[in-house]
Amino acid sequence: MMMAAGLHVGARAQGTTTAALTNGAGFYRFKLGDFTCMVISDGQSTGGNTFPNWGANPGRQEEFGKVLQANFIPIEPFTNNFNPMVIDTGKNKVLIDTGRGGTNGQLLQNLRNAGLTPADIDTVFITHGHGDHIGGMTDAAGASVFANAKLVMGQQEYDFWASQNNAGFNRNIVPFKDRFTFVKDGDEIVPGLTAVHTPGHTAGHMAVLATSGTNKLMHFGDAGGHFLLSLMFPDHYLGFDSNPENATATRKKIFEMAANERMMVVGYHYAWPGVGNIRKKDAAYEFVPTFFRF
Numbered sequence: 001m002m003m004a005a006g007l008h009v010g011a012r013a014q015g016t017t018t019a020a021l022t023n024g025a026g027f028y029r030f031k032l033g034d035f036t037c038m039v040i041s042d043g044q045s046t047g048g049n050t051f052p053n054w055g056a057n058p059g060r061q062e063e064f065g066k067v068l069q070a071n072f073i074p075i076e077p078f079t080n081n082f083n084p085m086v087i088d089t090g091k092n093k094v095l096i097d098t099g100r101g102g103t104n105g106q107l108l109q110n111l112r113n114a115g116l117t118p119a120d121i122d123t124v125f126i127t128h129g130h131g132d133h134i135g136g137m138t139d140a141a142g143a144s145v146f147a148n149a150k151l152v153m154g155q156q157e158y159d160f161w162a163s164q165n166n167a168g169f170n171r172n173i174v175p176f177k178d179r180f181t182f183v184k185d186g187d188e189i190v191p192g193l194t195a196v197h198t199p200g201h202t203a204g205h206m207a208v209l210a211t212s213g214t215n216k217l218m219h220f221g222d223a224g225g226h227f228l229l230s231l232m233f234p235d236h237y238l239g240f241d242s243n244p245e246n247a248t249a250t251r252k253k254i255f256e257m258a259a260n261e262r263m264m265v266v267g268y269h270y271a272w273p274g275v276g277n278i279r280k281k282d283a284a285y286e287f288v289p290t291f292f293r294f
Ligand SMILES: [Zn+2]
Pocket: 130, 132, 133, 222, 268, 269
């Protein structure tokens, strides 16, 4: 067990249990202007420690750990969320990221719970090439799960991973290259949705900005980092961030934009359902979870 010095880790936070209890149906649906937005959970994983993966800064982990404790979040075991999203614009049904796939992935079950099948999805947008975002592209036989969908991702992100000879990318993305539309910053994904270049987590990571009338929402993908630490500490970065300097610069930019424009945000790894707003707090920011409506 790797643990920052001086932290009390013996007791689990109240409300957490060793055995998983079943809750809800794995989706959260709400309106954004004329659009219907659905966060579709790919499930959670519990295990390991928060640090260093979720706060890699050397020498800062005791400080970060105290913040988690003050917010009643256990340092270990760390529970991770996976929050893909469907945005139904009335004309298109766009899935943002596909979850882990395989035996862990729960996206398809929860999509069905929300009344949708993979065949209903006409566009899949991939924020970046990590396995927890592209694993759900294929089934066990390697066939395309979203067979009717136009596929969209950033050109720079595709080029980077295609040069890496990465097994997951070679399996889940490369075989469908001809179906992909490759985009750059500001390009339209479908009417109402644009790609936002948000580098640092990966070289060509892209978030999605959805606009309906005066209403805006940004799905951060992994550019949003951790829902407490990345907002409270402007220099905080993840062990998964390929370029910490770019990742923190991107976070500052999108948090500032979200706060100034009062837009809704979704974090792919934020605490379920990962939907809320960003406001400024002192010299940094704060994530305010949405008011959950049944
Ligand atoms: Zn991720």
